[in-house]
Amino acid sequence: MTYLRFAVVGTLPNNLIENFERALSVRRFVPLHPEGKDSETAGWVSVQNPYLDDDRILNDQFLFQERVVLGYREDKISYPKALLxxxxxxxxxxxxxxxxxxxxxxxxxxLRQRILPKSKIVEVLWDLSRSELRLFARGQGLVERFEKLFEQTFQMRIKQLSYPEIALASQVSLRSQGLLENLNEAVIFGA
Amino acid sequence: MKLSFLGPEFLTWLYFHTDQIPAKIAIGRRVTLKPLNSEEQKVMIASPKLEDSGEFLQAIRAGAHVESMALDLVIDERIHSFTLNALDGSLSGVKTQGLDKSMGDSAEADIMIRMSNLDEIEDALGKIFAQFLELRLGQTFVSQSIKTIRESVSEGLKARLP
Structure with a gap:
């Protein structure tokens, strides 16, 4: 299990269930069409049934108390160069x-009729009470695509919680905040 | 990114201060090191006893910081194993030994169990990082914490001399 943490920045909508169901139906995963031209597609799926492409994602599949659990699915079709x-x-x-x-x-x-796309499903756990999200992946390209989809879907930003972000968000005093912002590397041994 | 050195500094500090933190942590079997802001290659050390690794001390002596480190976190009877990554704050290879999923558990129960185990790990790491940050922003970080690291490295390397 490998994951990154994010802070979710923004305000939750009032009618959350209805709003989220609608937002997810707009950005739901749509598979590649056998006669289409696209080679990649991405979107939301339910974690329980990530390959049931026609089902709507309803709140009983993604909302568990104050936790949103979703799958982010990416499909990509590629053709072996030598065969082509x-x-x-x-x-x-x-x-x-x-x-x-x-x-x-x-x-x-x-070839498109004969070759199945490669499918990747990444789990997303969003704790609404803590405004924190865990994405069970680390690859930079995937993370960037996920960030974009999340922001388009929920109209909220996510900010990766690396150590500088955690430090800046911590409850240190105003004086310490000033020190932090001007902090320089501590040299243990010169390189 | 500004302050991007904080993660590598935190992990390097942690390696040398596991006996002074508010959690029971043991260094695992794998660590990677790299000098800050450098294009030099990473050094990866895998050993059943990292504490005895002269290569690790030599890398620190040459100016490297810890970039990722395998850890075992002990909470009561439970042991959680994972690799902590300094640059993006991610946890990889997480193996939890907390509440276990049973056959027939609902999807909701499964999620709650997993979240609870990860919350436990993150809460412990959050406390350790808060301690590091307080020290890092204090006036004695160089005179005490860095001094401890330098002395540990020097003594460790001396002890390995024939």
């Missing part, structure tokens, strides 16, 4: 008059 190259070459031999880009696009469409 070989199929394109084969097709170009059969139809030498065809443009390479057109052939490649047709081969990709065929």
């Amino acid at each position: 190259r070989d199929l394109v070459e084969l097709r170009l031999k059969e139809f030498p008059d065809k443009n390479r880009q057109v052939v490649e696009s047709a081969v990709i469409s065929e």
Whole structure:
């Protein structure tokens, strides 16, 4: 189990259940379409049934007392380069008059029917009473995409709780706050 | 980021002050070190007894700080193991030994159990970091805490001389 902590900055809506259900339905995970062009998709899922793509995410699936529990799902489809190259070459031999880009696009469409996207589900635990959130992942790119989705969905910001953030948010006296803001590295041994 | 040195300083301080903190903590088997603001490569040390590692002391002597460290946190009868990461404040490889999930527990019970175990770890770490911060902002950090680290390193390295 690996996770990052975030502070959630913003005010919760009054009619929280209705508001969150609506927000989640707008940003719910939508799978890649077999005939589409996109190679990536992301959105919210219920942690209990992350692959039931047509179900709405209702409050009994994400709200547990003062805790919101959700899944953040990312799907990505990629085509093995060597396979793509070989199929394109084969097709170009059969139809030498065809443009390479057109052939490649047709081969990709065929492969898309045969290859399943790679799916990643990351659990999100949001403690409403403490305005804190735990994201069970660490990868920088994923974290950035998650931050964006969270802010778009809930209209609230999240701030990663690294040690400088924890220190700045701690209840130190005004004098200490001043000291903290001007603090420099302590040299143990010179490099 | 300003103050980004606080995490590495905290973990380095913690390594040398586990006997002076408000929690029972034992250093685990793996630690990574790196000088602050440097492009130098990380040094990773894995050993069943890190306290006896001369390589660790040499890295500190060369100006490195602890960037991640495996820890065992003991609370009553429970032992929680995890790696604390200085730069992003994350916890990785968390293995909790608190309340256990039983067969037939509801999804809600499972979440509450997990949250309770993680809360316990974070509360303990929060207290330790608060202690570090108070010392760090005090006037005796260099004269006492840094001095302790320097002496521990020097004595440890001397003891390893043939």
